[in-house]
Amino acid sequence: xxxxxxxxxxxxxxxxxxxxxxxxxxxxxxxxxxxxxxxxxxxxxxxxxxxxxxxxxxxxxxxxxxxxxxxxxxxxxxxxxxxxxxxxxxxxxxxxxxxxxxxxxxxxxxxxxxxxxxxxxxxxxxxxxxxxxxxxxxxxxxxxxxxxxxxxxxxxxxxxxxxxxxxxxxxxxxxxxxxxxxxxxxxxxxxxxxxxxxxxxxxxxxxxxxxxxxxxxxxxxxxxxxxxxxxxxxxxxxxxxxxxxxxxxxxxxxxxxxxxxxxxxxxxxxxxxxxxxxxxxxxxxxxxxxxxxxxxxxxxxxxxxxxxxxxxxxxxxxxxxxxxxxxxxxxxxxxxxxxxxxxxxxxxxxxxxxxxxxxxxxxxxxxxxxxxxxxxxxxxxxxxxxxxxxxxxxxxxxxxxxxxxxxxxxxxxxxxxxxxxxxxxxxxxxxxxxxxxxxxxxxx
Numbered sequence: 001x002x003x004x005x006x007x008x009x010x011x012x013x014x015x016x017x018x019x020x021x022x023x024x025x026x027x028x029x030x031x032x033x034x035x036x037x038x039x040x041x042x043x044x045x046x047x048x049x050x051x052x053x054x055x056x057x058x059x060x061x062x063x064x065x066x067x068x069x070x071x072x073x074x075x076x077x078x079x080x081x082x083x084x085x086x087x088x089x090x091x092x093x094x095x096x097x098x099x100x101x102x103x104x105x106x107x108x109x110x111x112x113x114x115x116x117x118x119x120x121x122x123x124x125x126x127x128x129x130x131x132x133x134x135x136x137x138x139x140x141x142x143x144x145x146x147x148x149x150x151x152x153x154x155x156x157x158x159x160x161x162x163x164x165x166x167x168x169x170x171x172x173x174x175x176x177x178x179x180x181x182x183x184x185x186x187x188x189x190x191x192x193x194x195x196x197x198x199x200x201x202x203x204x205x206x207x208x209x210x211x212x213x214x215x216x217x218x219x220x221x222x223x224x225x226x227x228x229x230x231x232x233x234x235x236x237x238x239x240x241x242x243x244x245x246x247x248x249x250x251x252x253x254x255x256x257x258x259x260x261x262x263x264x265x266x267x268x269x270x271x272x273x274x275x276x277x278x279x280x281x282x283x284x285x286x287x288x289x290x291x292x293x294x295x296x297x298x299x300x301x302x303x304x305x306x307x308x309x310x311x312x313x314x315x316x317x318x319x320x321x322x323x324x325x326x327x328x329x330x331x332x333x334x335x336x337x338x339x340x341x342x343x344x345x346x347x348x349x350x351x352x353x354x355x356x357x358x359x360x361x362x363x364x365x366x367x368x369x370x371x372x373x374x375x376x377x378x379x380x381x382x383x384x385x386x387x388x389x390x391x392x393x394x395x396x397x398x399x400x401x402x403x404x405x406x407x408x409x410x411x412x413x414x415x416x417x418x419x420x421x422x423x424x425x426x427x428x429x430x431x432x433x434x435x436x437x438x439x440x441x442x443x444x
Contacts, residue, residue, distance in 0.1 A: 010031045010032060010033075010108070011029065011030065011031030011032060011033035011034060011037070011108050011109045011110070012029070012030055012031055012109070012110060012111070012112035012113075012116050012117070012120075013027060013028065013029040013030075013037075013100070013103045013109055013110075013111065013112060014027070014028060014111060014112035014116070014117070015027055015028075015096060015100070016028045016086075017091075020093075021091060021092065021093060022091035023090075023091050024088055024089065024090070024091050025088075025089045025090070025091040025092075025095070025096045026086060026087070026088055026089070027086065027087040027089065027096070027099060027100070027103070028084065028085075028086055028112075028117060029084060029085040029086070029087070029103070029109070030078075030079075030080045030082050030083070030084045030112075030117055030120060031082055031083065031108075031109075032082070032083060032108075033106070033108040033109055034072075034073075034082070034083040034084050034085040035072065035074070035083055035085070037085060037103065037106055037109060038070060038072055038085050040059045040106060041056045041057060041059060041065070041087075041099075041102060041103075042054040042055075042056055042068075042070045042087075043055070043057070045072040045085075046070055046071070046072050047072070048072055048073065048074055049071065049072075049073060050071070051069045051070065051071050051088065052069065052070050052071075053067065053068075053069055053070075054067075054068060054069075054070045055067055056068050056070075056087065056089075056099060056102075058098075058102050058105075059102060059105060059106055060105060065095070065098050065099050065102060066089050066090055066095050066098070066099060067090075068087050068088055068089045068090070068099075069087075069088035070085070070086070070087055070088070071085065071086040071088070072085055073085065073086070076124070078126075079117065079121055079126065080117055080120040080121045080124060080126065081120065081121060081124025081125065081126045082120060082124065087099060118132050118135055119132075122425060128156070128159045128163075128424040128425050128426075129423070129424055129425025130153055130156070130158045130159040130162070130383070130423060130424055130425075131153065131154055131155075131156055131159055132425070133153060133379070133380060134150050134151070134152075134153030134154030134155070135150075135154055137149065137150035137153060137154075137222060137379065138150035138151065138154055142266070142268065142273055143268045143271050143272055143273045144268075144271030144374075145221055145271045145272050145273070145371065145372075145373050145374040146221060146222065146273055146374065147374070148373060148374030148375075149218065149221055149222070149374030149375075149376060149379060150374075152374065152375070153379055157377060158377050158378070158379070158383065158423070159423075159424050161211070161377060162387075162420055162423045162424055163424060165204060165207065165208060165390075165420055166417060166420040166421060166424075166426075168200070168204050169204060169390075169394075169413060169416050169417040169420055170417055172197060172200055172201055172204070172397075172413050173410065173413040173414055173417055175196075175197060176197060176406065176409055176410040176413055177410055179197075179406060180406055180407065180410060197397070197409070198397060198398050198400070201394045201397040201398050201413070202394075202398040204394055205391050205394035205395050205398060208387050208390055208391045208394070209391050211377045211378055211387065212378060212384060212387055212388060212391065214376055214377070214378060215370065216378075216384070217370065217371050217372050217375075217376040218376030218377065218378045218379035218380070218383075219378070219379060219380060219381060219384070220305065220370060220371055221272075221273065221371045221372070221374060221376065221379075222379060222380070223273075224266060224273040224274060224275040225272060225273065225274045225275065225305050225306070225366075225367040225370060225371055226275045226277060226300075226303065226304050226305045226306070227274055227275065227276050227277065227304065227305065227306045227307075227308060227363055228277045228279060228297075228300050228301055228304040228306070228307050228308070229241055229276065229277065229278050229279060229308050229310060230279055230282060230297060230301055230307050230308065230309055230310065231281065231282065231309055231310035231311060231332075232281050232282055232283055232311075232315075233281030233282075233283055234281065234312070235281065235310040235311060235312055235315075235332060236310055236312060236332035236333055236350060237278050237279065237281070237310055238263075238278050239332075239350040240308075240310065240330075240332060240348065240350050241263065241265060241276055241278040242350070243350040243353070243356060244265075244267070244276055244356065244359070244360065245265040245267060245276060262277050262278065262279050262280075262296060262297070262300055263277070263278040264276070264277050265277075265278075269360060269363060269364040269367060270364045270367075270368070271373070272364065272367045272368060272371055272373075274363065274364075274367055277300055277304070279293075279296070279297040279300055279301075280293030280294050280296065280297045281294075281297075282294060282297060282298075301322065301325060302325070304325060304326075305326065305366075305367075305370055306326045306327070306328065306363065306366050306367075306370075307322055307325055307326065307327045307328070308327075308328055308329075308330050308359075308363075309322065309327050309328070309329045309330065310330050310332050311329060311330070311331055311332070312331070312332050312333045312336075313331040313332060313333050313334045313336055313337035313347060314333060314336045314337045317345075326366065328344075328346065328362060328363075328366070329344065329345045329346070330345070330346050330347075330348055330359060331345050331346065331347045331348070332348055332349070332350070333349060333350075333351075334347035334348055334349040334354055334355060335349040335351050335352050335354065346358060346359050346362065382423075383423055386419045386420070386422045386423045387419070387420075387423065389415070389416075389419040390416045390417075390419035390420050391416075393412040393413070393415045393416035393419065394412070394413075394416050396412045397409050397412050397413060397416075
């Protein structure tokens, strides 16, 4: 090999653009050997942060690989915090494969695993854990509201707020420990210090609890607003599911009990993610398989964000019996009984399309009321659990009775600060990093 690189290790590379034939394919390189790689393949490094047209050559044979735009990005002010390089290739499959083979032949370089670039950005302090999760959510976003929420997280909305809370907690902890150190000084008013500490801890606790009191909008927006279609057999659930989703997602038959298990269809309603769930008809049955389907229907109903209780227009109205579960009663097959509906009931017909737009508007309104438009601060159960622990420790500080050992007050403050640090990935998150970054794309 010409001008062989020393084995420096820790340098990764991967395509950063989609697979398949395209006009341009981008390959990213990150690590200590990124600059020497350009020296080998591109006969030198261009001016930092400027694209330059170069001929890329195989390090072994010096055969021409491609004519490409090359960027040299010296660290630490890069996406990963390391030296980086980018190769903007012609997008043919053979070109990209040849360049990747050449990179793999360079000592110290290896193909990146899923999420490796973002993981290095986190480990090098370029992003915190909430911003890394924002990248993952942005990759997975299917609707406009999910995109907006992911971008807010990626831009640090939660990270900045939690950092401010953590700094306040650290200040409280410092005051508590100072009070311990000088407790025997005559000019220190312990009661006054306790009252001031308790008041500031209460304000911090209330701020955290205010963020938590959002009806889990962030988590639900990531997962989707679940709408369950329920009703007796042959109430028109499968037909309505197909009409609302615009495709034949469920088998439709006049035979009662055709649907035995839940069928899910993901939809985008006004930028909100909505999951429509067709379920087995609700009735008493001796059929073991159908009875299991009915049990699963009840389970899906209990976990639903909204239930559409379907009753055929030509059948007597029945009570839904669903308690406090948000429910909208829908009179289906309105083409058979045009006078059906009225009051809180919506009349629809999957045959002629009557009432479908009104029903979709009602579902969208319920989803918007529940999810918002991506403005939630807390977006994952991990965030909620850590913030809940922090608020709990602060509450113990605020409600501590007179004479409560100051050492225990300081310990609660320390645990609150630790819990806040977990949100941004500052402490105690090593065990979940592999799980998070393994869900990223290669090259991210």
